Amino acid sequence: MHNFVFHNPTKIIFGRNTIPAIGTETTAFGRRILLVSGTGSAEKNGILRQVRESMAAAGAQVFEHPGVRSNPVLSHVRAGIALAKKHDCEAVCAVGGGSVIDEAKAICAGAVVNHDVWKFFIGKKSITTPLPLTTILTLAASGSEMNSGMVITNEETRQKFGFGNKKLHPQVSILDPTTTCTVPLDYTAYGAVDAIAHVLEFYFTTKEPFTPVQDRLMEGLVINSMECCNRIMLAPEDYQARADLMWAATLALNGLTAAGLGKVGFPMHMIEHSLSAFYDVAHGAGLSVVIPAWMRWQLDLQPERLAQFAMRVFDCHDGNTAQRANEGIDRLEQWFTSVNSPTRLKQLNIPEKDFPEIACNALTLGKIWRIDGYDQDKIEAILRLANTAN
Ligand code: NZQ
Ligand code: ZN
Numbered sequence: 001m002h003n004f005v006f007h008n009p010t011k012i013i014f015g016r017n018t019i020p021a022i023g024t025e026t027t028a029f030g031r032r033i034l035l036v037s038g039t040g041s042a043e044k045n046g047i048l049r050q051v052r053e054s055m056a057a058a059g060a061q062v063f064e065h066p067g068v069r070s071n072p073v074l075s076h077v078r079a080g081i082a083l084a085k086k087h088d089c090e091a092v093c094a095v096g097g098g099s100v101i102d103e104a105k106a107i108c109a110g111a112v113v114n115h116d117v118w119k120f121f122i123g124k125k126s127i128t129t130p131l132p133l134t135t136i137l138t139l140a141a142s143g144s145e146m147n148s149g150m151v152i153t154n155e156e157t158r159q160k161f162g163f164g165n166k167k168l169h170p171q172v173s174i175l176d177p178t179t180t181c182t183v184p185l186d187y188t189a190y191g192a193v194d195a196i197a198h199v200l201e202f203y204f205t206t207k208e209p210f211t212p213v214q215d216r217l218m219e220g221l222v223i224n225s226m227e228c229c230n231r232i233m234l235a236p237e238d239y240q241a242r243a244d245l246m247w248a249a250t251l252a253l254n255g256l257t258a259a260g261l262g263k264v265g266f267p268m269h270m271i272e273h274s275l276s277a278f279y280d281v282a283h284g285a286g287l288s289v290v291i292p293a294w295m296r297w298q299l300d301l302q303p304e305r306l307a308q309f310a311m312r313v314f315d316c317h318d319g320n321t322a323q324r325a326n327e328g329i330d331r332l333e334q335w336f337t338s339v340n341s342p343t344r345l346k347q348l349n350i351p352e353k354d355f356p357e358i359a360c361n362a363l364t365l366g367k368i369w370r371i372d373g374y375d376q377d378k379i380e381a382i383l384r385l386a387n388t389a390n
Contacts, residue, residue: 002208002262008255010146011172014247016239018176019050022093022136023058025172029132030090031059034111036080036104037066038096042138045182051095051136063087065107068096071276071283072103074118074154077110084111084131094135094170097191098142098151098283101135105150105168108133118154120163123368127165134172138179140246141191141284143198143253145173153277160277161365162269175250177243185233188245189339190284192229195249196222196332197268197287199257204298204305206261218257219312224248226335233339265371268294271379274361281348288341289348292333293386297378299325345387355383 013021026033033055035048042048043066055062065080084092084107092111094104108130110117119125137145144150148168153160183191199218206214225248231241251257258264268290275286295306303325310316310328319327333343342348350358359379366374 001211001213001260004259006255006259007166008146008169009166009171010169010254012146012175012250013172014175015243016176016178018174019047019136019179020054022051022134022174023054023056023060025174026055026091026093026134027058027060029134029171031061032087032089032091033060033062034080034084034087034089034092034107035062035064036068036092036094036096036100036107037064038068038070038100039066041182042095045179047095047136047138047179051093055093063089068100068103070097070099071153071160071280072099072106072151074152074156077103077106077117077152080104080107081110081117089131091132091134094133095138097137097139098144101137101142101144101170102150102152104133104135105130105144106152107131109165109168118152121152121154121161127167130167133168133170134174135170136174136176136179137246137250139183139187139191140180140242140249141187141194143195143250145170145175146250146254149253151273158277159361159364160273161368162266162273175246177239177246180242180246181237181239185236186340187282187284188232188236189229189341190282190288191249192225192245192339193284193288193291193336193341195225195245195252197272197284197291198253200291200295201266201268202258202261202264203309204295204302205265205267208260208262211260214257214260215308216312219309221248221252221257222313225252229339266369267366267371267374270366270369270371270374271358271362271382273365274358275348275350277361278354278358279348279350285342285348288336288343289345289386290382292329292336292343293382295329295332296385297382299329345383352384352387355380358383
């Protein structure tokens with residue numbers, strides 16, 4: 001185990017009928033609230049009505065900033081910052097999935113400075129004291145509800161960059177699993193894939209030789225995410241499955257899994273973010289294409305780790321280390337296919353001729369994230385693996 005500090009300041013309120021707490025939880029930070037939401041689902045399923053009622057009962061003055069789209073864009077963040085400044089908002093409340101919460105985090109950070117918010121994402125400025133943020137999570141996937149990260153796409157430069165700072169943690173996040181019962185099955189699956197990817201990024205990039213507690217925690221999150229998703233595919237209203245998937249996705253990227261692993265990286269996300277930036281691919285759909293390819297690219301580099309994953313997650317015990325490692329990757333890829341998440345770039349209509357530009361874009365993010373060991377050729381090789389049947 002490597003030395004570590006684990007400190008997650010986000011208060012989680014979990015369970016049925018917890019949304020009404022949002023008003024008092026948010027007005028604890030101020031009365032003038034910017035309410036950030038997506039492109040319609042929270043209006044349709046009544047969550048926004050509950051939030052407005054709760055805010056009114058708590059005496060809040062609410063200014064609304066709807067319209068956050070999936071893979072949130074810088075222009076919409078800038079508009080939200082202008083609104084927050086215009087009304088001198090004291091706190092922000094996000095109602096939605098990772099896209100809404102990430103945009104809200106960027107607004108919180110940008111509303112208190114005079115420079116452009118994108119400067120945070122390219123390492124030109126550091127975070128000061130963002131506006132306080134509360135959230136109502138409506139989709140189990142990103143973990144943004146309980147972490148310090150945010151991911152925004154700059155449409156002009158076609159860069160989808162992530163940025164993290166501990167001051168970006170939401171103060172309070174309300175996780176009512178019933179809100180996710182309206183998530184379509186495709187985005188439910190993409191969310192499970194994203195949660196699994198968050199675990200695999202750390203599981204396969206740690207250099208620590210002996211991390212049994214973390215390994216089994218991570219393996220358990222992968223197994224649970226798959227099992228819950230399978231149940232939801234059969235019964236979308238299954239509360240327990242929705243609740244377990246929601247909590248697994250939150251735990252998959254709230255710092256707990258990385259404790260003691262030392263330096264870890266996010267290489268699969270480094271590549272996927274370019275797919276989402278260029279082609280507006282759903283994040284989880286891009287990941288289910290990149291993950292098996294990246295794992296196959298790792299076969300010669302860490303066969304034992306891959307074989308351990310295969311044995312513990314898929315119960316693969318036959319053959320030698322390399323065979324078990326391969327079997328584990330095949331089984332994970334088969335699971336992605338079983339929940340209709342794509343596994344080949346051609347399924348996303350991404351042409352091979354674009355691979356050099358995608359690789360170059362991913363490398364730029366890799367440099368900002370200080371992910372070493374990758375170059376243009378290596379990333380193009382991984383992209384080619386994401387197009388060939390194994
Ligand atoms: O806008 P609405 O109408 O709500 O539609 C959304 C959107 O179209 C819909 N949706 C959300 N909740 C729903 C619902 N539909 C019905 N019922 C509900 N309850 O689902 C679609 C996808 O929503 P989105 O927020 O984009 O999905 P997700 O939560 O997967 O977030 C994806 C974003 O998170 C970023 C990704 O890059 C991507 O931009 N990530 C953030 C991270 C972080 N902050 O730590 C880490 C992740 O790796 C990820 O990169
Ligand atoms: Zn992700």
